[in-house]
Amino acid sequence: MDYHFNFTIVWRHAWRLWWGLGLSLQIALASLAMGMVIGVVLAVAYTDGRRITRMLIAGYVEFIRNTPLLLLVYLVFYGIPSVGGFAYDATTSFIVTLGFYAGAQLVEVFRAGLDAVPPGVVDAGRAIGLTPLRNLFHVRLPTAFRVSLPALSNAYVSLFKDTALGSVIAVPELTHGAQWINFNTFRILEIYALLTPIYLVTGWIILAALRLLERRFAIVRPQ
Amino acid sequence: MIEAMIYALPFLGQGFLVTLAVSGLVVAGSLVLGLVLGTALAFGPVWLGLPIRAFADTARAIPLIVLIFTVYYGLPALGVNLSPFWAAVAALTLFKTGHVIEIVRGAITSIAAGQMEAAKAIGLSFVDRLRYVIFPQAVRRFLPPWINSVTDSVKGSALVSLVGVVDLMMAIQQVIGRTYQPMPLYLLGAIIYIAVNASLSVTSRRLEARFARVVAS
Numbered sequence: 435m436d437y438h439f440n441f442t443i444v445w446r447h448a449w450r451l452w453w454g455l456g457l458s459l460q461i462a463l464a465s466l467a468m469g470m471v472i473g474v475v476l477a478v479a480y481t482d483g484r485r486i487t488r489m490l491i492a493g494y495v496e497f498i499r500n501t502p503l504l505l506l507v508y509l510v511f512y513g514i515p516s517v518g519g520f521a522y523d524a525t526t527s528f529i530v531t532l533g534f535y536a537g538a539q540l541v542e543v544f545r546a547g548l549d550a551v552p553p554g555v556v557d558a559g560r561a562i563g564l565t566p567l568r569n570l571f572h573v574r575l576p577t578a579f580r581v582s583l584p585a586l587s588n589a590y591v592s593l594f595k596d597t598a599l600g601s602v603i604a605v606p607e608l609t610h611g612a613q614w615i616n617f618n619t620f621r622i623l624e625i626y627a628l629l630t631p632i633y634l635v636t637g638w639i640i641l642a643a644l645r646l647l648e649r650r651f652a653i654v655r656p657q
Numbered sequence: 658m659i660e661a662m663i664y665a666l667p668f669l670g671q672g673f674l675v676t677l678a679v680s681g682l683v684v685a686g687s688l689v690l691g692l693v694l695g696t697a698l699a700f701g702p703v704w705l706g707l708p709i710r711a712f713a714d715t716a717r718a719i720p721l722i723v724l725i726f727t728v729y730y731g732l733p734a735l736g737v738n739l740s741p742f743w744a745a746v747a748a749l750t751l752f753k754t755g756h757v758i759e760i761v762r763g764a765i766t767s768i769a770a771g772q773m774e775a776a777k778a779i780g781l782s783f784v785d786r787l788r789y790v791i792f793p794q795a796v797r798r799f800l801p802p803w804i805n806s807v808t809d810s811v812k813g814s815a816l817v818s819l820v821g822v823v824d825l826m827m828a829i830q831q832v833i834g835r836t837y838q839p840m841p842l843y844l845l846g847a848i849i850y851i852a853v854n855a856s857l858s859v860t861s862r863r864l865e866a867r868f869a870r871v872v873a874s
Contacts, residue, residue, distance in 0.1 A: 437734055500808065500854035501847045502815035504826060509843040512833075517840045598720035602819060609723055616726075622734045626727040633719045 443619045444628065454611035455632060457525075459640075461600065461607060462593040464529045469536025469589070476537070477544035477578075478570065491541065498538035503599055507531050511603045528600045536593055543585040547578030580651055587644035591637050598633075608632065661841035665832045672828025673849065679746055679814040679824060684807050686750040691757025696787070698758060699765040709758065716755025721813055724748045729820045745817035749810065756806050764799035765791060797868040804861035808854045815850075825849060 480491045498506070511527040522530075551574050559573040601610035612629040616622055698709045716724070728748040732739055739747065768791055776786040818827035829846045833839050 437736075496855070497847070497851065500812075500851040500858070502812040502826065502850060504815045504818070505829075505843060505846055505850065508830075508839070509847070513840040513843040516838070595718075595720045598722045601722070609720065609726075612723075613726070616730060622730045626723070626731050629723055630715075630719050630727065633723060634715060637718050 437623060439624055439627075440621060441624050444615060444621050444624045447615045447619065448628075450606075450611035450614055451608060451628065451632065454606060454608035455636065457605070458594060458597040458600075458607040459636075461525070461529055461532065461597045461605070462590060465532035465536050466586075466590050466593055468529070468533030469540045469593075470586070472534065472537030473540025473544045474575070476541045477548055478575075480541065480545055481548045495538045495541055498535055503531075503535060503596060504602065506535060507599055507603060510534075524600070524603045524605045528597075528603060528605045532593060532596060535596070536589060539589060540586075543582050543589070544578060546585075547582035548574060550581045551577045583648045583651055587641060587648060590644065591641050594637065594640065595633065658841045658844075661836060661838050662845045664836070665829075665842055665845060668832050669825060669828045669845075669849070672823055672825040675742075675823060676811070676814050676825040679742075679749065679817055679822070680807075680811045682746050683749040683753050683810050683814065686746070687753035687757045687810075688803075690750070690754040691761055694754065695758040695761025696765065698762050700783075713755040713758040716752050717759070721749070721752050722816055722819065724752050725816055725820060741820045741822050742817070745820055745822055749813055749817070752813070753806065753810055756809070757803065760799060760802045760806065761795075763802075764795040764797075767798050768794050800868065801861055801865045804857055804864065808857050811853055811857070812850065 476491050476494070479487050483491075507528065510531040511524060515521045555573060555577060556569060559569040564572065597605075597607050598609040600607045601613055604610060609629070612625050616625045619625075694709050694713075698706050698713070701709075725745055725748040728739075728751075729741065729744040732744065772790055772794065773786060776790040781789065814824060815826040817824050818830065821827075823831070825846060829842050833842050836842070
């Protein structure tokens with residue numbers, strides 16, 4: 435192997451990586467928030483709704499789950515503005531795409547969470563005179579949320595990985611920064627030797643941090 | 658909308674075949690590698706298990722697109738020149754192998770330890786124990802998540818378009834480049850991907866139901 439590693443040029447542009455890492459984490463957070471709203475609303479609608487509602491929600495989930503994310507990214511960024519007669523910037527479009535993508539996964543997560551609420555707890559809520567709406571907000575959703583926490587942490591890490599696809603529509607996130615350095619300095623191996631550990635280590639750190647948070651909110655706390 | 662879709666269809670056939678070829682190669686390659694490495698992880702000594710675990714965790718923790726770029730741009734710098742097609746297949750296979758290792762290990766370790774001990778007690782060799790006792794039981798736990806991961810491979814194969822392989826995704830982009838009508842083409846693409854994946858999901862559900870019955874009886 436006669437490749438000579440030279441990191442000096444890469445360090446000169448390394449700010450693009452740190453900046454991109456920050457943007458990646460923010461995109462993941464924003465789309466997780468959007469996905470959670472979609473997920474909670476649709477999960478409640480699915481659990482309490484009628485057959486037609488259920489079919490529509492199942493259709494949305496199946497559409498997102500069986501389509502490549504890359505296609506969805508293109509569809510939202512190039513497709514929808516072409517028929518809608520409006521435009522939005524790449525980052526907004528990408529966050530919306532990931533939000534709907536996360537929403538489809540989180541519907542399933544929250545639905546399982548709602549199903550996991552013991553019927554006795556719901557009955558108890560009814561017995562003390564809570565209206566169905568109050569029962570939902572004070573009893574069912576808080577319990578379901580705590581059951582769903584581990585799945586939410588995994589969803590965040592997985593969304594963080596998926597932000598790498600933003601590079602195809604020039605969202606200046608981590609992978610896009612790396613590609614910029616790759617194409618402008620040709621220090622190919624250096625940049626990918628940096629990029630891979632950045633994704634790995636960041637993923638580990640967020641997962642470890644979120645596991646601590648889960649323990650804080652766990653229903654049964656380890657003594 | 659519909660005319661644009663019908664106009665595009667003949668141009669997508671070739672790309673669709675490439676998508677199927679990439680998915681097929683990746684699924685087959687990762688199945689073989691994953692079975693071997695996953696079994697080694699479940700039964701092998703620590704010095705063998707550690708590197709496999711490290712590989713599986715790394716492959717699953719970095720974005721697929723980064724892995725594809727690393728292989729496609731990185732290997733030539735090391736003096737290995739692969740065509741875009743094979744570079745993409747290699748990267749996707751590495752990624753998928755990480756997942757298959759996990760599925761295989763999970764399926765094997767879900768079989769009660771008593772089964773292995775009983776097989777040992779009646780004097781079966783290690784290979785025979787795997788072949789006649791462990792694998793026939795583990796395959797029930799293996800199939801449903803594995804077929805889900807096949808769906809993921811079909812979806813993931815769309816990423817090969819980013820290194821210039823003319824798969825279904827790239828064929829769609831090329832037609833859009835001529836007609837300037839993105840929406841019908843992307844919807845058509847979604848329909849095709851959904852058709853392939855839905856048929857896989859149906860198969861998976863059928864297998865699940867079939868094996869659930871076997872276990873229950």
